Amino acid sequence: MPGLVFPSGSFVAYLFDCDGTIADSMPLHYQAWLEALAPHGCEFSGEDFYGWAGMPTDRIVERLNEKYGLRMPVAEVFAAKEAAYHRLIPTVRGVPEVVAALREAPPGVKRAVVSGSPRASVERTLEFLGLRGYIDEVVAAEDYARPKPAPDPFLEAARRLGVEPARCLVFEDATLGIQSAQAAGMPWVFVDPRALAAERG
Structure with missing residues (x-):
């Protein structure tokens, strides 16, 4: 091809x-991540997002907690991120x-x-x-x-x-x-x- x-x-x-x-x-997933992380004041750089591509959602939350010394609830952020992405799917x-x-x-x-x-x-x-x-x-x-x-x-x-x-x-x-x-x-x-x-x- x-x-x-x-x-x-x-x-x-x-x-x-x-x-x-x-x-x-991927741009839609990144937007969904930013929406889900905003209430927790957590950053997520484009470099990390694309560098961690392929990593499961829950593991990404864990990595962000480790990197920034946060205690975001993994299940809650996971659910918020997936819900945000599902809202965006019609534009994929x-x-x-x-x-x-x-x-x-x-x-x-x-x-x-x-x-x-x-x-x-x-x-x-x-x-x-x-x-x-x-x-x-x-x-x-x-x-x-x-x-x-x-x-x-x-x-x-x-x-x-x-x-x-x-x-x-x-x-x-x-x-x-x-x-x-x-x-x-x-x-x-x-x-x-x-x-x-x-x-x-």
């Missing part, structure tokens, strides 16, 4: 991260090159979404983009013990699909996600929504 650099090889499964990969939703757009790769996967190629976000968030994003029917499996934050950069999320997707890890191709926008794919022994395609948008002009 134009704009995406595919590694050589024959693959029987495509594994897609959701936020920042299928969906150009897909990353065209990745959506095309998902919809136009070669015959017989299985497709899974592998995300660090809660299942409800992932499912709603996919439904809004009209993509849920193309997906064979969704692996979300509730489905594994160790999040990215551990290999567990992608290995769980391969297990559910019945595919050897080396025959899976991962699509990822985040460093933690690429590290997870590498740890799982899976080739990967790097997705940069801003660079792709610039290419499209």
